[in-house]
Amino acid sequence: MSLAMAVGIPLLMLFLFGYGINTDIRHLPTIVWDQSFSEESQNVIQCFINSTYFSIQGQAQSYDDIRKALATGRSRVAIVIPPDYSLRLQNGQRAAVEVLIDGSEPQSTQQAMHVAQGVIHSRGASLFGRKLGKEVALDEVLPLEAEVGVWYNPELKTHLFTIPALIGLIMQNVTMTLTAFALVREKERGTMEQLICTPIRPAELILGKLIPYVVVGMVTFALVLAAGTYWFAVPVRGSLSLLVSLAFLFILTSLSIGMLMSTFSENQLQAMQMAFAFILPSILLSGFVFPRETMPPFIRILGNFIPLTDFLVILRGIFLKEVGFDYLYGEVLTLTGFTALLFTLALLRFRKRVS
Incomplete structure (x- = not known):
């Protein structure tokens, strides 16, 4: 696994940077x-x-x-x-x-x-x-x-564009990375067998691992939101309650990604490599830095499979455009689908490994 990551990540970076980065705006x-x-x-x-x-x-x-x-x-x-x-x-x-x-x-x-x-x-x-x-x-x-x-941004202030996106990226990286180590740490310590012998079911075990990180994710969101709003003076023009609700949904999505990575990893090094391999495309293909309109169609399609892409639309929509749920329901449905699919895959993978 480590050798495959060492060979695959450089090639991934080359193709992503070569095709995904284009500052010449067209179409x-x-x-x-x-x-x-x-x-x-x-x-x-x-x-x-x-x-x-x-x-x-x-x-x-x-x-x-x-x-x-x-x-x-x-x-x-x-x-x-x-x-x-x-x-x-x-x-x-x-x-x-x-x-x-x-x-x-x-x-x-x-x-x-x-x-x-x-x-x-x-x-x-x-x-x-x-x-x-x-x-x-x-x-x-x-x-x-x-x-x-x-x-929406008549003075073209760059921080109004980057700060909401940074909030989403920070939330994804923190929650996904922490969760990716959850089950792997149990394997390395030899306590997984003890958990399997208990009457607890696989779904309950995964939920038990996720719940503490949900709290960590919401605390992280509150901190970065407060810093972005008060320190960097990026106001939330839309509904704050809607923003918090959808942030909770995105945290669940990110935790599900990390949990799925954990089921594929044999040790914490492999989990860290998988997390890094996912973070790089998230930065390049989600519209975090480079406009997605400049990307080739195939690269844009790949970006659609990254949950951060939809959450950035939500963040910038609520922060800058003061939009409500009636404008964001498509992204909300996509994130809900991602969460259900990723959690189900993680559960099936964990059951397979336990059996």
Whole structure:
């Protein structure tokens, strides 16, 4: 096992870093509210598509649709074209295109802002140059302007993005690592046989090992939440009770991961190696540092099997976007499914080893 880990982890790191890390933002999911329904509005939308930075995912009919799309993460950018867009251009007046960007990830937001402004400027220069029949000077007033707005994090403060994610990562690593050693420590001390001889059932034994770490996990969450809120000034804009409830669910998920690792390990060294092998993909593929939109489809699919991916959506949604359960039910169902599956596998593995 140790030799396999020594060979496998470096290769895992190489492929994850090679394919998973990409700071060049492309194909940001975008929603469009075209109120003009004209050839001119379709042309400017096509300019956004041609830039390859924006990928049109749907049409909006109101600002409520845009708010829901940005809050759930289904879209990262919204393009709003006013009803008088075509008429103003035809009358020689200046028209505007509104671009709304989810600012919860400052890195991709800054690039999206620059690209959106560049697309509008280029389109305006093209229209103006075609009208005059000559090249456009840099100081010319163009007939088209971009009104860029950033939601949820208008000042693009990085710590508003990283601190909620750090809370999730710390909770996962602490609870998973502690639990991974739980059954292994009993094996190394020779006390597992004594536990097996007692009338206690395997499920009761696993629950007995998990309950103390649930308390440890909730205390850890309270500490890091207090530090993030008061020391780093990251306010919880959403429901605190919902955040605590979903943190409890995620702790159960992380404990189940550690317990499953414990059933595969023969000693604490192997348990530590397994925990390290899981932590690395969690950091790279969950959206903790790098936007998931930049990752290849296969890498994004792998990230969907990491519970931290869903919990980061929950944390940033409650911290920054003030969303409720009606926006997060998908992630909650996924974490519940992970918990049930992992606990069941750990129980079956433990019964197999006992038998």
